[in-house]
Amino acid sequence: MIARIPALCSLLLTAALTFGAGPSGPPLESAVQRFSKSLTFRTVSHADPAATDRLELARFHAFLREAFPLVHSRLECRLIGQSALLYHWPGTRPSLKPLILLAHQDVVAVDEATLHQWTHPPFSGVIADGFVWGRGARDFKPGLMAILESAEWLLQQGFVPERSLYLAFGDDEEVQGYGGAGAVAGHLAAAGVQAELILDEGGGVALGMVGGVDPRRPVAMIAVAEKGYLSLDLVVEGSGGHSAASPRENPIVVLADALRRIEAKPFPAALQEPVPSMLAGLGEGMGFWKGFVFSNLWLTGGVTTRVLLGDPETEAMIRTTVAITRFSSGVQDNVIPGRASAVANLRLLPGCSIPQAMQHLTDAIDDPRVKLSVRGRASEAPPVTPVSTPGYALISSAIRTTFPGALVAPSITAGTTDIRHYARVSHNLYRFVPSVSTHTFSGNGHRTDERLPVENYRQYLTFYSTFMREGAGPRSGLPTD
């Protein structure tokens, strides 16, 4: 249900809508109502797929059919796996490799204990104070809805794609994406589909957040790489015993010592692609000296590495990281436990394989009493996509149409996304969302008061409609063989 908008907020919204209504994308006013409505569906995914509310996802699908009638009458739409959606918009030249746009239907759960902290209830989709509020308002219903709005609008405009488009919406991205994106990628691979490029969430637009760049100039980051994911169980077993007798070997102490040694031996830092290209790209928007430093890493690499290691976020771009996230042992005050266990969560830099990462930790621990094993499903980092491609240029062009004057640079994302399942469907994997962050506003993805500025949603509509029109149209600049 769409909330009523208080008078003042309505005025603010009207101002945003009037300002935002432009000829370069779907009209904002009705689109934002549909976006708001999409947030009222509780499409929460769970690690146990049986716990996911499939009826709610079916209701969400019914809403999409009603909201986008042309898309659902002109495009082929398939249900893949349990609740993933795959749309195919055939182009007039079947020999051209298709484009694939990804988004996900699912959202993370809302912690009941935090309900009172939400300014508006998390599944209300309230439009107020220039924002659309609710779980999924940032991650990632604006992408899913803006892609469908763009397709519907392009159909209304009589647009006929030369190059085929696929729109694929997983239902379990927040819990690793094997059932949704994994199944869709498997379906496409089995059908022999090789895409020219695939675009998923990741990256974004920063305002005033990159030191040295004019704070009014948008900095758009296209993630051409992402890190691999690995969780390890670390276990020490001993004989245990009564606490009155001083133990020879206490599993808690042995394991604690091992964890300390892991922290003392971080993975080596590597100034590898896409980081040099990112620094060169950002350097273009900086003053002479910073630009010189970032464009001449052969000379300045040592200093630059030290600077990047100084901040946890930039450090994560140049090394495999380890975080100890769980520790458990002991059942009673007067019993020495027979077992202690911990979980280490690693994010692997491209080029650092799972066996290499495990060997590094084994060497760091240097104690055979500590047993390491892979916990759950791990994934290697997908290959880094080159920057000097027509696909990268196409995305950059849609970004500059949406954010005039933007500085565009490649990046690597520390989080995992659905796109990693698609490495067998395309060599060109890009991650970008036109979502704008500043020092004071990040949109709170996954957190309390998740929300998106209405004005930012206009930019979603402009970006995706531009990307689809230019990418599937005759002057995309993409290869034709």
Ligand SMILES: [Zn+2]
């Ligand atoms: Zn997401």
